[in-house]
Amino acid sequence: MTDVLADFMQQAIELSKLCESPLGKGHPKVGVVIVKDGEIVAEAFKVDSSHAEFRAIKEAKKAGKAELLKGATVYTTLEPCTHRNHEDKKPCAQHLIDAGIVKVVIGMLDNNPKISGKAVNVLKVAGIEVEQATEEYRKQIEVINKAFLEKVR
Numbered sequence: 001m002t003d004v005l006a007d008f009m010q011q012a013i014e015l016s017k018l019c020e021s022p023l024g025k026g027h028p029k030v031g032v033v034i035v036k037d038g039e040i041v042a043e044a045f046k047v048d049s050s051h052a053e054f055r056a057i058k059e060a061k062k063a064g065k066a067e068l069l070k071g072a073t074v075y076t077t078l079e080p081c082t083h084r085n086h087e088d089k090k091p092c093a094q095h096l097i098d099a100g101i102v103k104v105v106i107g108m109l110d111n112n113p114k115i116s117g118k119a120v121n122v123l124k125v126a127g128i129e130v131e132q133a134t135e136e137y138r139k140q141i142e143v144i145n146k147a148f149l150e151k152v153r
Helices: 003-016 052-062 092-099 118-125 135-144 146-152
Strands: 031-036 039-045 073-078 103-108 129-132
Touching: 003 031, 003 039, 003 073, 003 103, 003 135, 031 052, 039 052, 052 073, 052 092, 073 135, 092 118, 103 118, 103 135, 118 129, 135 146
Parallel strands: 073 103, 103 129
Antiparallel strands: 031 039, 031 073
């Protein structure tokens, strides 16, 4: 990962630190930065049951930047979900596909067996390039998500 790309992953990590998990729940702390042509299109972090990828895409659309999503790169601290507990909610991987994202950089894979590694496959089948962040970033994300990782093990 180049220094510029690393800066966007570090920004996603900083956003993930803003997440609040209800005491004892161990929800994942996720930050997302969407970038096109070296400029941030949108960014978000997980709030309650509203996932970060969904929130960032919604923010971009609300700001009139829907067209900028096409061809953009997403930096996310956690593998996008491919399964939602609520049947009426679309998984984040599908939101990324529908938005026209062309690349996703993942900080760490989700250790939830319903998701783990599945988003990588779903995104690749959809023609989206998937890259894993370096071990340095993964370790930072694991520290931030200690309660989540312990809950899902």
